Amino acid sequence: MKKITIALAGNPNSGKTTVFNNLTGAHHHVGNYPGVTVEKREGKRYYRDYEFIIIDLPGIYSLTAYSPDELVSRQVLLGENIDIIINIVDATNLERHLALTVQLMELGLPLVIGLNMMDLAEAENLKIDCSLLSQLMGYPVLPLVGTKNKGIDELLDAAVHLKEGPPAFLKKIIRYQSGVEKHIEKIKGLIPPDSVMTGGNDRQESLKRWITVKLLENDSEVVSRMKRIPNSQALLAQVAESRQQLQEQYREDAELLIVESRHAFARGAVREGVEFPGEDRVSVTERIDNIVLNRILGLPIFLFVMWLLFQMTFTLGQYPVDWLDQGVSALSSTLEAILPDGLIKSLVVDGIIAGVGGVIIFLPNILLLFLGITFLEATGYMARAAFIMDKLMHKMGLHGKSFIPMVLGFGCSIPAIMATRTLENPKDRLITILVVPLMSCGARLPVYILLAGAFFGPNMAGNVIFSIYLIGILLAVLMAKLFRTWLFPGPSEPFVMELPVYRIPVWKHVLLQVWERALLYLKKAGTVILAASMLIWALFTFPVADNGNALDPAEKMEQSIAGRIGYSIESLIKPLGFDWKTGVALISGFAAKEIVVSTMGTLYSIEGEDADPEEEYFQQNFAERVREQSGFTPLTAYVLMLFILVYIPCLSTVAVVYRETNGWRWPLFLIGYTSILAWIISFLVYRGGLILGLA
Amino acid sequence: MTKMTLKDLTPGEKARVARINKRNIIGRRLIEMGVSPGCEVKVERYAPLGDPIEIKLKGTHISLRKVEAEIVEVEKEC
Numbered sequence: 001m002k003k004i005t006i007a008l009a010g011n012p013n014s015g016k017t018t019v020f021n022n023l024t025g026a027h028h029h030v031g032n033y034p035g036v037t038v039e040k041r042e043g044k045r046y047y048r049d050y051e052f053i054i055i056d057l058p059g060i061y062s063l064t065a066y067s068p069d070e071l072v073s074r075q076v077l078l079g080e081n082i083d084i085i086i087n088i089v090d091a092t093n094l095e096r097h098l099a100l101t102v103q104l105m106e107l108g109l110p111l112v113i114g115l116n117m118m119d120l121a122e123a124e125n126l127k128i129d130c131s132l133l134s135q136l137m138g139y140p141v142l143p144l145v146g147t148k149n150k151g152i153d154e155l156l157d158a159a160v161h162l163k164e165g166p167p168a169f170l171k172k173i174i175r176y177q178s179g180v181e182k183h184i185e186k187i188k189g190l191i192p193p194d195s196v197m198t199g200g201n202d203r204q205e206s207l208k209r210w211i212t213v214k215l216l217e218n219d220s221e222v223v224s225r226m227k228r229i230p231n232s233q234a235l236l237a238q239v240a241e242s243r244q245q246l247q248e249q250y251r252e253d254a255e256l257l258i259v260e261s262r263h264a265f266a267r268g269a270v271r272e273g274v275e276f277p278g279e280d281r282v283s284v285t286e287r288i289d290n291i292v293l294n295r296i297l298g299l300p301i302f303l304f305v306m307w308l309l310f311q312m313t314f315t316l317g318q319y320p321v322d323w324l325d326q327g328v329s330a331l332s333s334t335l336e337a338i339l340p341d342g343l344i345k346s347l348v349v350d351g352i353i354a355g356v357g358g359v360i361i362f363l364p365n366i367l368l369l370f371l372g373i374t375f376l377e378a379t380g381y382m383a384r385a386a387f388i389m390d391k392l393m394h395k396m397g398l399h400g401k402s403f404i405p406m407v408l409g410f411g412c413s414i415p416a417i418m419a420t421r422t423l424e425n426p427k428d429r430l431i432t433i434l435v436v437p438l439m440s441c442g443a444r445l446p447v448y449i450l451l452a453g454a455f456f457g458p459n460m461a462g463n464v465i466f467s468i469y470l471i472g473i474l475l476a477v478l479m480a481k482l483f484r485t486w487l488f489p490g491p492s493e494p495f496v497m498e499l500p501v502y503r504i505p506v507w508k509h510v511l512l513q514v515w516e517r518a519l520l521y522l523k524k525a526g527t528v529i530l531a532a533s534m535l536i537w538a539l540f541t542f543p544v545a546d547n548g549n550a551l552d553p554a555e556k557m558e559q560s561i562a563g564r565i566g567y568s569i570e571s572l573i574k575p576l577g578f579d580w581k582t583g584v585a586l587i588s589g590f591a592a593k594e595i596v597v598s599t600m601g602t603l604y605s606i607e608g609e610d611a612d613p614e615e616e617y618f619q620q621n622f623a624e625r626v627r628e629q630s631g632f633t634p635l636t637a638y639v640l641m642l643f644i645l646v647y648i649p650c651l652s653t654v655a656v657v658y659r660e661t662n663g664w665r666w667p668l669f670l671i672g673y674t675s676i677l678a679w680i681i682s683f684l685v686y687r688g689g690l691i692l693g694l695a
Numbered sequence: 696m697t698k699m700t701l702k703d704l705t706p707g708e709k710a711r712v713a714r715i716n717k718r719n720i721i722g723r724r725l726i727e728m729g730v731s732p733g734c735e736v737k738v739e740r741y742a743p744l745g746d747p748i749e750i751k752l753k754g755t756h757i758s759l760r761k762v763e764a765e766i767v768e769v770e771k772e773c
Contacts, residue, residue: 256715286756383758494759495763498756
């Protein structure tokens, strides 16, 4: 079977991911590009006599070196193994999308252009002449409707035809102004032939030209690559001279001159190949935006959407959570009855089931939250959220785009921190990374639900949790402002971005994405949390005292390793109203915050052992046990929630920050500042509460 | 004629882009998004908090901050 490797490229909002899903079914895996955490999706498709390997590149506007997404895309496209590029463009937005196409054409690879969203284009009365566009662009241009799975296989047919068939299409070379072309020739002559590694003679010629153009554009990555070739000095001197001369000749920076030429090419193609409807009519998107971005209504609607998201997560999610809770309890009591007494039983029931079960039962909450966030992304509302929030975010030293990672932070800090790569400015990005963990993630939710449920009653619990989330946001804003002022003074990233057309999400794809995200959470539960639960169990169980029977359970626990650690930090956390048991729970939270729940479960189930275990398991749920045995007041419970909100993010988050920032400096800084901040906030609230007479 | 920028337009007003006054990353990004000399822009609205602004350009809606709109020089048609 013959193999064809395809790179799928396109702007953000081109519907590329939908096309990718259609091409590959669900048969793909999501991973990361080496060195950076740009998501790499790769899938397979068997079609006709071929095995297609399809690589989904990140959504990009351009092939500059400004963002990791663009750099990664470039590396893939310049690499050895890509046979064909399939470029997905939005038919309703052709001119801007074709500007990327022009850049892809310069890479010297065969190209198939898929005009996506043809149904919307027709609805807008755009008349697009695909065969004329094919002639103008020099590559096949095919209509498709990704959301309805139309025209997908034709893309592959065209790819096969380009690869195997006679050269039906002429390679188009993008020409720049004559002055620019003169300098391109001069510079190209100075690039030694062996500096371009990839492809046959034909492709090498294209790539040489590409490198030349990039040098004229002053592309940082290509310039530093060319510094390593033998005659780099002569080459770079010529580049500098050419840029200077072009500046004088055209009174315009060479970089903008080149960008503008590409756009002119795209503009020309659109002018000829597309017939626009005469009048400017008000689209559905505009009608929706007139309401949701309204000066008066916009903000309340936005807050309402956020509130709805939380109600859905908490109120609706409570039912399945209760069912799962009952199931885990039943399993636990069954095993309790079946297994013989001893270490194994203790490990299974108190360690594994208590730990992993405590995480699994909150899966419905997390699924619903991911569902909400993914839905908002898929409809196009997320960009509006950034638009509405930018002024506020900008004031705090952040960027409207930081809002999206921060909202994702409510689900899980890990995808949220990965999402910060859409921020091009490293300073904006780092600040966002540092404050994202203050957005209360899904893993902290079980802890809040447990504590708020136990200490504030069903009517108040929702409000209490909401206030914790609000405080998290407030702290994030405050810290961002501080970091911006003290750590990274300087200009911020441009906000220029597209407000995409509203779309009705394809449910299959939304669910697929929710599933991918939930899988990450479950994997964590399956591995890190299982290991951590067993470790916690061991910390509680060992050392086993020789005359174990003579000691009562409380004494046993005090003498365990965990108990000793708890005692040793007690003096540190006493001013916050916590005792050594809380200390033990907090230590276990380093592994992952949801483990605090299972630790508390372990802590308080051990004490209850002398009561009739079977009866108790059915009659008292988790929350009640904690309330009865912890000795917390509502105030201590609230302070504990605050502490858990702020203190050290989970190990996985720290690991992701390490990878994203390329070193230990920022993860260590993150650990340090969150610990100190958690202590200060908890201290203030606890002492303040006591003074106000709250108990 | 005094020089007018995109920032000076009020919601609903249309104008033609004359030039982009700065050659920095913002200028480049604007061109990438299709804001180029000669094309017609309309200011759709200001965000509820007053900044950023939303412009419409060849059927696309783009948002940008007022400080960024300042580098786009426009000419109003009479």
